[in-house]
Amino acid sequence: MTEQPSLIEYPCDFPIKIMGKVQQNFTQTVLAIVKHHAPDFDTTTMSVRTSKNGTYLSITCIIRATSRPQLDALYQALSEHPMIAVVL
Numbered sequence: 001m002t003e004q005p006s007l008i009e010y011p012c013d014f015p016i017k018i019m020g021k022v023q024q025n026f027t028q029t030v031l032a033i034v035k036h037h038a039p040d041f042d043t044t045t046m047s048v049r050t051s052k053n054g055t056y057l058s059i060t061c062i063i064r065a066t067s068r069p070q071l072d073a074l075y076q077a078l079s080e081h082p083m084i085a086v087v088l
Contacts, residue, residue: 014065
């Protein structure tokens with residue numbers, strides 16, 4: 001399988017939306033994973049919303065993406081975490 005050419009020009013600002021059930025340390029856990037893969041992430045750009053019924057949290061982080069492998073590793077780490085339901 002050949003690797004597809006990237007449609008993204010790096011570096012660039014790249015939004016990632018992470019969703020999961022409201023639970024203790026959810027935001028801190030997401031932030032730790034994001035900062036591990038994007039150490040220069042500016043936490044002031046992070047937005048957090050609670051679902052209408054208060055069951056889920058949606059966190060949007062805009063990172064400075066530097067490469068496709070960086071994004072792939074970040075998506076994989078977020079997707080594999082048991083607290084996280086959806087990564088977009």
